Amino acid sequence: MFYLGSSVKDNKTTKKSCKTTMDKLALSMVFRIICFLILYGDISSQPLYENSREDRITAKETEFYYQNVYERENFLENQENSWKKKLDLCRETLPFDCKELYMNGIRKSGVYTIYPWEKTDPDYRPIKVYCDMESEGGGWTAIQRRVNGEETFTRNWTEYKLGFGTPYGDYWIGNEAIHQLTTGRNSSLYVTITPMDGGVVSFKMYHQFYVFGEDQNYTLQVANPGSGSLDDRLVWNDADFKTTGMQFSTFDVDNDKYIHNCAAAHLGGWWFNRCHSAFLNGLWHSGDWRSAWYSQYLSGREVNGTSMLIKSH
Numbered sequence: 113m114f115y116l117g118s119s120v121k122d123n124k125t126t127k128k129s130c131k132t133t134m135d136k137l138a139l140s141m142v143f144r145i146i147c148f149l150i151l152y153g154d155i156s157s158q159p160l161y162e163n164s165r166e167d168r169i170t171a172k173e174t175e176f177y178y179q180n181v182y183e184r185e186n187f188l189e190n191q192e193n194s195w196k197k198k199l200d201l202c203r204e205t206l207p208f209d210c211k212e213l214y215m216n217g218i219r220k221s222g223v224y225t226i227y228p229w230e231k232t233d234p235d236y237r238p239i240k241v242y243c244d245m246e247s248e249g250g251g252w253t254a255i256q257r258r259v260n261g262e263e264t265f266t267r268n269w270t271e272y273k274l275g276f277g278t279p280y281g282d283y284w285i286g287n288e289a290i291h292q293l294t295t296g297r298n299s300s301l302y303v304t305i306t307p308m309d310g311g312v313v314s315f316k317m318y319h320q321f322y323v324f325g326e327d328q329n330y331t332l333q334v335a336n337p338g339s340g341s342l343d344d345r346l347v348w349n350d351a352d353f354k355t356t357g358m359q360f361s362t363f364d365v366d367n368d369k370y371i372h373n374c375a376a377a378h379l380g381g382w383w384f385n386r387c388h389s390a391f392l393n394g395l396w397h398s399g400d401w402r403s404a405w406y407s408q409y410l411s412g413r414e415v416n417g418t419s420m421l422i423k424s425h
């Protein structure tokens with residue numbers, strides 16, 4: 113009985129203990145499952161790349177890289193805006209003529225680029241010109257220059273209109289450019305002639321100089337002759353030979369006052385009258401170039417260079 117009793121009791125105790133253990137085990141299993149589910153859910157909701165240390169470093173590097181790119185883009189954008197502003201400033205301060213270059217501190221004579229036309233003008237273009245920065249206070253724009261005879265001045269209307277030759281040697285700046293340079297401002301004209309004999313350069317100053325547009329055939333208006341070793345032959349009171357008030361003529365467009373064609377006869381474009389007493393575009397070093405500047409230069413054989421310089425005042 114005791115045994116039985118004891119055995120039954122033991123049996124009951126064992127069963128109770130097992131039940132407790134199984135309960136605990138069950139509870140443990142449930143806990144584990146819940147933990148697993150929680151952990152799994154947690155893990156599965158996390159991006160895989162954050163799982164390892166290496167991946168976390170890569171993520172940081174990527175972030176740093178994009179931050180760098182962003183900063184560089186900002187830097188380049190600021191740089192571009194700065195360049196655009198500088199370019200606009202340059203465009204606004206492009207030199208109109210040689211006088212503006214002189215005012216900006218240029219003191220050496222030579223070839224420079226000027227911008228006589230407004231940006232909105234259909235004719236807008238830069239032109240290269242010779243600037244005399246030494247004679248008569250400097251800042252002179254050469255509209256005509258002959259130094260070596262390499263360019264012929266026997267040219268048609270369009271060539272004289274648009275210009276020809278090179279500012280490094282012989283050239284005519286172009287009647288359109290002369291009109292543009294003298295419009296809306298008072299300008300002076302300074303003429304020089306270099307003698308063939310190597311003597312002193314002759315010159316003449318005029319304190320008023322203007323050329324009308326093509327609709328008036330580039331009519332010349334010159335007045336107020338000033339100092340100079342050359343006699344006045346542009347304004348002087350001679351109805352048949354003065355130059356001021358004349359329209360421009362070329363061999364193909366005769367606007368002179370002569371019954372024949374002065375430009376065709378004298379082989380160069382000019383503001384011919386009936387025909388001239390001053391004419392700087394004749395045949396280089398030729399006896400056929402008559403009265404380059406009456407009566408000091410009666411033949412082209414006496415002339416070894418010319419220039420017509422203008423400056424606003």
Ligand SMILES: [Ca+2]
Nearest residue numbers: 368370371372
């Ligand atoms: Ca005629």
